[in-house]
Amino acid sequence: MSLSLFWRAASWKAPQACRQVSTYVTKMRYLFELKEDDDVCRKAQSSGMFYLFHSLAPLLQMSGNRYLAPPFRASELERLLSKFGQDAQMIEHSVLIGCSDQREAWFALDLGLGNLCSSGCLQKSEMETELQGSFIELRKALFQLNEKDISLIFTAQALLRWHDCHQFCGKSGHPTQKNVAGSKRVCPSSKMIYYPQMSPVVITLVSDGTRCLLARQSSFPKGMYSALAGFCDVGETLEEAVRREVAEEVGLEVDSLQYSASQHWPFPNNSLMMACHATVGPGQTEIHVNSQELESAGWFSLEEVATALRRKGSPSSEQDGALPFWLPPKVAIAHQLIWEWVQKQSSSSNLA
Numbered sequence: 001m002s003l004s005l006f007w008r009a010a011s012w013k014a015p016q017a018c019r020q021v022s023t024y025v026t027k028m029r030y031l032f033e034l035k036e037d038d039d040v041c042r043k044a045q046s047s048g049m050f051y052l053f054h055s056l057a058p059l060l061q062m063s064g065n066r067y068l069a070p071p072f073r074a075s076e077l078e079r080l081l082s083k084f085g086q087d088a089q090m091i092e093h094s095v096l097i098g099c100s101d102q103r104e105a106w107f108a109l110d111l112g113l114g115n116l117c118s119s120g121c122l123q124k125s126e127m128e129t130e131l132q133g134s135f136i137e138l139r140k141a142l143f144q145l146n147e148k149d150i151s152l153i154f155t156a157q158a159l160l161r162w163h164d165c166h167q168f169c170g171k172s173g174h175p176t177q178k179n180v181a182g183s184k185r186v187c188p189s190s191k192m193i194y195y196p197q198m199s200p201v202v203i204t205l206v207s208d209g210t211r212c213l214l215a216r217q218s219s220f221p222k223g224m225y226s227a228l229a230g231f232c233d234v235g236e237t238l239e240e241a242v243r244r245e246v247a248e249e250v251g252l253e254v255d256s257l258q259y260s261a262s263q264h265w266p267f268p269n270n271s272l273m274m275a276c277h278a279t280v281g282p283g284q285t286e287i288h289v290n291s292q293e294l295e296s297a298g299w300f301s302l303e304e305v306a307t308a309l310r311r312k313g314s315p316s317s318e319q320d321g322a323l324p325f326w327l328p329p330k331v332a333i334a335h336q337l338i339w340e341w342v343q344k345q346s347s348s349s350n351l352a
């Protein structure tokens with residue numbers, strides 16, 4: 001949604017007469033209660049569903065060519081823990097990740113993280129056999145994850161990682177305590193309250209009117225090009241971050257900017273990706289790649305990009321030897337930006 005559309009939507013008010021509370025509002029109020037009230041959340045755990053992780057790798061089951069994340073009831077989890085000689089108290093380490101429309105709370109629990117391992121780490125392979133699935137590194141499972149599960153698994157992994165890395169107060173050095181939902185940690189000594197952190201990241205597709213600018217880092221899979229991305233600096237606005245990142249990475253100055261959408265992204269740990277389209281003026285298109293940040297960058301035509309978008313799967317599966325360039329998969333917001341640009345360019349070239 002463009003910023004102007006967003007503001008129009010934000011200033012719209014629902015009619016007050018006969019106003020019914022929607023399922024969405026009820027659900028959000030319930031989640032708020034679970035985060036604020038430890039007793040309510042503890043009760044919700046006993047009837048909730050649990051998604052399991054081991055050392056931040058989600059438990060997944062293969063279904064056709066997709067991975068599904070199977071949830072487990074509290075009673076099943078307790079049975080499992082007891083089978084592996086663990087106390088049901090381990091469930092206290094779980095974090096709230098959402099709830100159904102029927103107010104069934106969903107939690108995530110990591111069976112292999114540091115603080116749990118001190119009380120005897122659960123054997124990964126034995127657990128996998130028992131649970132009829134595998135703990136798979138998220139990056140490896142990303143492109144085959146069921147769409148319904150993606151945001152839950154992203155949220156769960158980000159929260160579990162944050163708790164694992166914030167066991168101690170940065171001020172007093174004492175251990176911090178998590179609330180039942182896992183929406184914060186408190187230091188009993190300094191009284192500091194810590195909330196899960198996210199890093200804001202801008203991602204920008206730059207266009208010169210007819211071509212778009214794509215770049216790759218050496219760490220990307222071979223042949224993959226994407227839009228320009230970068231972490232926001234403290235004190236920057238989104239607009240300033242976009243201008244700086246484009247200047248830093250390819251030596252260009254953007255002259256207009258349009259917000260597109262945002263996405264939570266779990267890599268490298270917990271980012272809020274804010275995606276924008278930007279343009280540079282004609283005659284301002286000479287790229288100077290910052291080799292500390294990028295391996296290469298270039299301008300790509302509509303035809304080249306549209307062809308790459310139509311290509312299914314990664315080119316490693318192609319037989320002809322020559323590696324065509326390819327684009328991030330649908331799950332990445334970069335894909336959406338590129339798709340939007342292709343749609344816009346195609347409709348304006350049809351009109352011409």
Ligand SMILES: NC(=O)C1=CN([C@@H]2O[C@H](COP(=O)(O)OP(=O)(O)OC[C@H]3O[C@@H](n4cnc5c(N)ncnc54)[C@H](O)[C@@H]3O)[C@@H](O)[C@H]2O)C=CC1
Pocket residue numbers: 199201203226227228229230231263265267268271273293328331332333334335
């Ligand atoms: N979902 C998507 O479509 C895409 C997501 N991304 C994500 O965007 C992120 C940022 O892109 P980059 O070009 O790598 O950023 P970048 O251009 O800002 O460079 C990364 C460097 O920034 C520094 N940095 C500053 N603040 C940081 C923080 N809070 N966390 C980590 N490093 C920080 C580090 O030195 C790091 O090596 C990547 O981690 C990547 O996963 C990138 C492209 C597409």
Ligand SMILES: [Mg+2]
Pocket residue numbers: 228229230249293
């Ligand atoms: Mg970058």
